[in-house]
Amino acid sequence: MKITKTLALGLVSASVLAACSVDNSASQKDASIVAPTAKKIPFEITTHGHTRVDNYYWMRDDKREDPEILVHLEAENSYTEQQLKHTESLQSQLFDEIKGRIVKDDQSVPVKKGDYFYGSEVSGNNEYRIYTRAKDLAGNNKEVLLDVNELAKNHDYFSVSGLSASPDNKLLAYGEDTVSRRIYTIRIKNLETGEYLKDEIKDTEGDVVWGNNNKFFYYIKKDPQTLLGYQVYRHILGTEQSQDELVYEESNKAYYTYISKSKDGQLVYIHHSSTEASGVSILDANNINATPKRFIPREAKHEYSIAKLNKDFYIKTNLNAVNFRLMKVDEANIGDKAKWQEVIPARDNVKLEDIELFNNHLVYQERENGLSYFTVRQLNTGKEYKLNFKDSAFAAGMYGNNELDNSSVRLYYTSMTTPSSVFEYALENGEKTVLKEQKVLGDFNADNYASERIMVAARDGKQVPVSLVYRKDKFKKDGTNPLYQYGYGSYGATFDPTFSTSRLSLLDRGFVYAIAHIRGSEMLGRPWYDDGKKLTKQNTFNDFVDVTRTLVEKGYGAKDKVFAVGGSAGGLLMGAVINQAPELYRGVAAHVPFVDVVTTMLDESIPLTTNEYDEWGNPNDKVYYDYMLSYSPYDQVKRQAYPNLLVTTGLHDSQVQYFEPMKWVAKLREYKTDNNLLLFKTDMEAGHGGSSGRFKRINDTALEYAFFLDLLNK
Known part of the structure; x- marks a missing residue:
């Protein structure tokens, strides 16, 4: 039941709301304004x-329909x-x-993934973004993938998530939430015709990972009561959701489940994440009948994540390392921790936060004394150098580095006096290129x-x-x-x-x-x-x-x-x-x-x-x-x-x-x-x-x- 504001005020002023009485406390700025006081049961x-x-x-009303509660609110x-x-x-x-400080017409810095550079833009007084792609960073022959402003019409709330193009670039999957409960319906758009497939997947986390033959994808279904994403399904295009195959089900309610894909596109990762332990299961992205395999058995207190480069897996782990360290293992030995080789050792006062792998380089982010530092290592020689920043306190991180075959690493950077910027650093020598600096309109002067x-x-x-x-x-x-x-x-x-x-x-x-x-x-x-x-x-x-x-x-x-x-x-x-x-x-x-x-x-x-x-x-x-x-x-x-x-x-x-x-x-x-x-x-x-x-x-x-x-x- 939807209670209108007019009805609510009418009920309150008529004193017919059993849940509310009035409080004439002197706390009110205007003594004629009375605060709602709830009944006690x-x-x-x-x-x-x-x-x-x-x-x-x-x-408490889980359905958000009780008139008494809605009127009180x-x-x-x-x-x-x-x-x-x-x-x-x-x-x-x-x-x-x-x-007035916000640039109304603005574009993100496009991110390369596969054959395209993906980005988004906003214009005028539009509330939502328009998602685009082009064949190059300059945006030549840009095409619109999704105009969220059009989709959001007639909705008081609208959110999209997990935009993902199929490997052949012909289809776009994304999640849609019109209630703000973070329960998404997945829709599939044909990017060649602009039409939508009949496939409609409900009650999901909103993200998909495509199989490499473009005919199926994986998604996570949510429990409608607890809202936990705990089941991984495989959906074959053209079939009903009821026919989807359950690939993995999380039985331990202390774990979150989410999915991603290896940077080389060959594996699907099922991530298992709790507060004090984590793990990964692996699926072959080329096999429509693949079954998940644990990277290693899950253990209490052990947290790790993985990244793949050729036949090696790099493991960021807290095994005997409270602030994490980086290990490496050949794919033939992934289940044997005794075969792990150390790449970045643990340090008591330095936390290993993130890594990015490229064909010839490893970039890793550490936090020491509250500040982030980035180091580039040449894999074949082991030589390293650090990336430098100007501020004494700042925020920085790596993002959009989707390609193994890349000559640069992309970072964002900002501080409390410096608007955000996007940089690329050449991996061979650290030469910096500024891709974008956030504009602040008006009389803003950082000095x-x-x-x-x-x-x-x-x-x-x-x-x-x-x-x-x-x-x-x-x-x-x-x-x-x-x-x-x-x-x-x-x-x-x-x-x-x-x-x-x-x-x-x-x-x-x-x-x-x-x-x-x-x-x-x-x-x-x-x-x-x-x-x-x-x-x-x-x-x-x-x-x-x-x-x-x-x-x-x-x-x-x-x-x-x-x-x-x-x-x-x-x-x-x-x-x-x-x-x-x-x-x-x-x-x-x-x-x-x-x-x-x-x-x-x-x-x-x-x-x-x-x-x-x-x-x-x-x-x-x-x-x-x-x-x-x-x-x-x-x-x-x-x-x-x-x-x-x-x-x-x-x-x-x-x-x-x-x-x-x-x-x-x-x-x-x-x-x-x-x-x-x-x-x-x-x-x-x-x-x-x-x-x-x-x-x-x-x-x-x-x-x-x-x-x-x-x-x-x-």
């Missing part, structure tokens, strides 16, 4: 002899809109500023901004890296600037110091922007991650709080002008931080926040739960239950003052279900003792990633920035 959850009472468990949206109505002109100004990388001592003595950027003429290191601090700190995800055009709107208004590279990431290698998960998760929260205190003490920000932001697992971070140190923050934005940790991790029917046990722990084990309960944002809400809060979610979120932030907001309204704002906005058409259009997304950023800027004027 006690629901007992008993685990290990301990009983929790969840008064808002009723808010719309009421919250209306309340947020009314509370921020006086900022609409500021939001519009911010939107125009950010959009007006400065970036720093400092280390902050956490309470246990560990040194936490922090990346900072500010506008030089707006910054005084005297504790007067507003401070925007971002954090994540989970899954080993490392948020490098990159450039942001939208961030300029804050920097130009005097903000100092900080990224706290807290434990739970891999900024300082794999041990940095291991020291911020499961039974050491509290380190993540302590690091973030300690960074805030130090930045204020050192004069980077005013103690009464600190704002904190995090999303998803970073939203969990926000929830824990405001329970444990609420006095440090004037305002907090928690986007799609994972806040109901214990209840979610006890429920295997909730999407992705079982994959998370090695990240958070399994609360069916009392040790983990007790530890998770000690920091769970929802369970630890208490009667105390909280900062001003902006909470956002998407109704169709497939990763953090909408009811987690919905319940959290309801409980915060019940418990908080302050007069600060608590605003909750649900995108009724989107999921975890927010709006699907390139300009629509700016509205979300403008809302957050306006919320913070308005608080500075209170």
Whole structure:
């Protein structure tokens, strides 16, 4: 059932919504605006002899159809809109500023794959990309493969994934999601006629890997309840999906499954990936009846990935190497680890992050002290040289290197003061060619901004890296600037110091922007991650709080002008931080926040739960239950003052279900003792990633920035 905004407001104003009452707290900017207050229905959850009472468990509706819940969400949206109505002109100004810096007509740097160079472009006010290919890098005789703007018409949300041309270049497969649940329908387009094949594959991950005879492909089917991609099917063109052959099924729910193809096109890889172990199975891409073969048996705690060059396999592995090393083995001995030969040795303080193989060269990326370095090795001589970059803190990575027979390696590069660039380095001598530099429209001048990388001592003595950027003429290191601090700190995800055009709107208004590279990431290698998960998760929260205190003490920000932001697992971070140190923050934005940790991790029917046990722990084990309960944002809400809060979610979120932030907001309204704002906005058409259009997304950023800027004027 779809509830319109008009109906929702009518029901609320008529006071017929049983789920809502009103709160006339002085926290409201306008006393005539009343906040929705949810009804309470006690629901007992008993685990290990301990009983929790969840008064808002009723808010869960997996089908997203309950009228009472939808009306309540719309009421919250209306309340947020009314509370921020006086900022609409500021939001519009911010939107125009950010959009005004974006080049409307833009093209990606085409990437070579097989006989074509594939790229994409955007133009005018179009929200979506147009995908193209040409026979050369210059784009001569370019043809349009897919115009997503046309496909997205009549859809509130639209996303494509996994564009893949058949080996003979005549067909294009891609995934299509119109709900934002990341469940894709695969469609096949005939690139010679422009017509679509009748083949339509539903409930998939959205990616395909083609067999080499162009008559079949592999795809992954998702469980509609847990959303785990766990079955690999082979589809023969012209047949019904019901006839597809199941090639592999993952029985261990702790593993994700995804597929790819070797760079030489001869093998299909089935990747098995859990938090603390991984593996690969192999299929012959030339054999329509191929069955998968394990590269090596899976082992607990062993993580590895493979790349093929001629008859050799290169293995990036953590076997006896906490920060990984590179090994090599002949194809005849792939099942025998005793035959592996070392190519790049392990180093305690240097993490091997990525490799790219070419016919005559190996390029590998390492991270030391939080910074990435790239080394080119000539395979026949072993001679090496490093690629150099100008900034003291930056983000860089290899991409688009699909061909073994290539004389150069492609990288992207950016820093907090440097817009992103695409380079190619000649493999023989390291000579650099700039393929593209991101343009920033308006009066942007990189020299007006400065970036720093400092280390902050956490309470246990560990040194936490922090990346900072500010506008030089707006910054005084005297504790007067507003401070925007971002954090994540989970899954080993490392948020490098990159450039942001939208961030300029804050920097130009005097903000100092900080990224706290807290434990739970891999900024300082794999041990940095291991020291911020499961039974050491509290380190993540302590690091973030300690960074805030130090930045204020050192004069980077005013103690009464600190704002904190995090999303998803970073939203969990926000929830824990405001329970444990609420006095440090004037305002907090928690986007799609994972806040109901214990209840979610006890429920295997909730999407992705079982994959998370090695990240958070399994609360069916009392040790983990007790530890998770000690920091769970929802369970630890208490009667105390909280900062001003902006909470956002998407109704169709497939990763953090909408009811987690919905319940959290309801409980915060019940418990908080302050007069600060608590605003909750649900995108009724989107999921975890927010709006699907390139300009629509700016509205979300403008809302957050306006919320913070308005608080500075209170």
